[in-house]
Amino acid sequence: MIAAGKAVLVSGTNIDTDVLYPGIYLNIDDPEQMKPYLFEGLDPALRDQLDGDTVLVVGENFGMGSSREHVPLAMKAWGVRCVVGSSFARIFYRNCINLALPAITCPDAVKAAKPGSQISVDAAAGKVTVDGREFTAAPVPPFMLEMLERGGLIPWARHKLAQT
Amino acid sequence: MGYTVAEKILLNHSDADHVEPGQVVMVRCDVVLANDVTGPVAFRQMEKMGTSAVFDPSKVVMVADHFAPAKDERSAILIKRLKDWSLARGVVFYDQGRGGIEHTLLVQEGWVVPGSVIVGGDSHTCTHGAMGAFSSGLGSTDIAYCLVFGEFWQAVPGTIQVTVSGEKGHFVTGKDVILAVIGQIGAGGGTDNVLEFVGPGVQSLSIDERLAVSNLAVEAGSETGIFPADEKTAAYLDGRTDKAWQPVHSDPDASYSRRIAVDFDRLGPLIAKPHNPENVVPVSEIVGTPIHQVVVGNCSNGTMTDLRQAAEMVKGKRVHERTRMIVVPATQEIYRQAVAEGLVDILVAAGASISTPTCGPCFGGHTGALAPGENALATINRNFKGRSGSPEASVYLGNAFVAAAAAVAGEIVDPAEVAS
Numbered sequence: 211m212i213a214a215g216k217a218v219l220v221s222g223t224n225i226d227t228d229v230l231y232p233g234i235y236l237n238i239d240d241p242e243q244m245k246p247y248l249f250e251g252l253d254p255a256l257r258d259q260l261d262g263d264t265v266l267v268v269g270e271n272f273g274m275g276s277s278r279e280h281v282p283l284a285m286k287a288w289g290v291r292c293v294v295g296s297s298f299a300r301i302f303y304r305n306c307i308n309l310a311l312p313a314i315t316c317p318d319a320v321k322a323a324k325p326g327s328q329i330s331v332d333a334a335a336g337k338v339t340v341d342g343r344e345f346t347a348a349p350v351p352p353f354m355l356e357m358l359e360r361g362g363l364i365p366w367a368r369h370k371l372a373q374t
Numbered sequence: 375m376g377y378t379v380a381e382k383i384l385l386n387h388s389d390a391d392h393v394e395p396g397q398v399v400m401v402r403c404d405v406v407l408a409n410d411v412t413g414p415v416a417f418r419q420m421e422k423m424g425t426s427a428v429f430d431p432s433k434v435v436m437v438a439d440h441f442a443p444a445k446d447e448r449s450a451i452l453i454k455r456l457k458d459w460s461l462a463r464g465v466v467f468y469d470q471g472r473g474g475i476e477h478t479l480l481v482q483e484g485w486v487v488p489g490s491v492i493v494g495g496d497s498h499t500c501t502h503g504a505m506g507a508f509s510s511g512l513g514s515t516d517i518a519y520c521l522v523f524g525e526f527w528q529a530v531p532g533t534i535q536v537t538v539s540g541e542k543g544h545f546v547t548g549k550d551v552i553l554a555v556i557g558q559i560g561a562g563g564g565t566d567n568v569l570e571f572v573g574p575g576v577q578s579l580s581i582d583e584r585l586a587v588s589n590l591a592v593e594a595g596s597e598t599g600i601f602p603a604d605e606k607t608a609a610y611l612d613g614r615t616d617k618a619w620q621p622v623h624s625d626p627d628a629s630y631s632r633r634i635a636v637d638f639d640r641l642g643p644l645i646a647k648p649h650n651p652e653n654v655v656p657v658s659e660i661v662g663t664p665i666h667q668v669v670v671g672n673c674s675n676g677t678m679t680d681l682r683q684a685a686e687m688v689k690g691k692r693v694h695e696r697t698r699m700i701v702v703p704a705t706q707e708i709y710r711q712a713v714a715e716g717l718v719d720i721l722v723a724a725g726a727s728i729s730t731p732t733c734g735p736c737f738g739g740h741t742g743a744l745a746p747g748e749n750a751l752a753t754i755n756r757n758f759k760g761r762s763g764s765p766e767a768s769v770y771l772g773n774a775f776v777a778a779a780a781a782v783a784g785e786i787v788d789p790a791e792v793a794s
Contacts, residue, residue: 299595
């Protein structure tokens with residue numbers, strides 16, 4: 211699975227789900243309506259950089275805290291194609307995989323990326339390219355790779371239901 | 375090579391003939407839980423999967439707790455959606471006034487037994503590890519899949535063994551055990567691992583205290599915090615559940631990714647400073663910090679044990695004029711018991727507000743949001759920036775003795791000083 215876009219940097223370690231999407235806005239269940247609140251507790255101006263295909267570049271233990279899928283749902287609704295990070299918190303990571311939003315661990319690419327960098331990610335090959343420079347990512351386990359390639363857990367479920 | 379508790383439970387709930395850390399297996403669920411925030415999002419995902427049918431209604435439970443009592447129309451619509459969906463499928467639904475905060479509630483109502491697998495659309499589903507279960511907080515798409523198929527994908531986690539030893543001192547609780555662990559390994563230190571609590575010190579932790587320990591496992595990045603079932607677990611479950619269960623223990627030759635220790639003999643009350651639960655210091659290090667709001671409650675510390683501790687601290691005293699004190703019994707049953715024991719009277723007489731069971735003040739949803747510049751000392755599990763209202767407010771995390779003592783003093787104080 212190849213994903214590409216313009217880099218938006220979300221700097222800092224341990225960026226938690228509550229600053230990414232504050233709890234007060236959790237009484238929304240439509241992803242389109244979640245968009246205005248992404249990054250609200252961190253830096254609302256980050257939303258101004260979300261314009262077309264985007265790759266978010268994030269630090270260590272990104273997405274720690276809540277299971278709220280509002281975070282990756284709002285990211286996808288904004289056109290985020292991939293998240294490249296130094297490391298990810300577990301529930302955020304699996305939420306991304308389930309939504310076919312690749313969450314790729316590649317600290318070297320994180321260091322190299324600048325705001326607006328052109329980034330492309332080849333999850334299967336484990337490669338991240340930042341402005342033409344190629345970096346090796348942590349391998350995506352085969353199961354997660356298959357999940358990404360099949361479009362996430364919803365198509366996965368549809369396929370399984372069709373078989374039974 | 376032997377297995378840890380987590381590995382054994384996952385092996386028993388999958389078709390795999392062996393398991394090892396990192397391996398992805400499909401795991402069968404014994405309980406699937408969601409709430410008014412995560413349930414409706416999951417129902418949308420189920421529709422996209424092309425079905426509205428639940429795999430086994432007897433294993434599904436829905437709880438209105440986050441925005442209940444509904445704080446506004448939008449919240450009321452979500453809760454109604456949760457209720458209508460539940461009634462249409464014949465799954466158990468705990469409405470306001472009939473249940474409480476989901477994790478305390480499920481344990482209290484006997485849904486959780488040792489050796490079982492509990493998944494919930496809430497990160498604090500890790501709480502159920504206190505009963506010797508494997509429990510996992512999942513997002514709504516995962517929950518949708520669980521509702522349809524009764525299973526989820528799981529990378530088998532490693533296990534960090536936490537050995538608890540020594541004699542527990544006064545004003546020290548389970549909360550301090552887990553804060554000590556988080557302070558030691560950090561907010562991401564338990565990622566891709568479960569915590570397993572063993573050792574002689576575990577005996578001095580009641581089920582209520584174990585719930586607090588396991589509840590904050592996710593604050594170290596861990597999947598869950600498991601207490602292998604013992605006599606306390608068995609005594610608690612006696613008469614509370616009709617589910618059959620067997621205790622699960624790790625093999626002597628099980629493989630651990632790390633071993634750490636917590637020694638009660640060297641553990642005093644702790645506090646996690648803003649804005650990360652890993653910022654753990656002894657209470658003594660930050661005495662004198664002014665506190666504008668105290669909250670005793672939430673899925674970690676809204677138990678009878680916590681309410682008794684809070685009442686012990688404020689009995690015959692007044693909440694400081696600088697400070698608001700909010701007490702949230704975690705369930706309707708705890709609320710009734712607190713009334714019966716006279717705790718509610720003690721707390722109200724001291725100037726505390728008692729709330730119906732709700733998650734509201736913990737996640738900044740409602741019932742006790744903070745203004746810019748205010749400091750809160752809460753028994754909750756997260757002190758993230760903006761967690762409980764304004765991003766310019768500060769949340770300190772501590773046990774119920776520490777919180778209630780601060781309510782009386784109007785500032786962070788050694789609970790022994792308030793008690794004397």
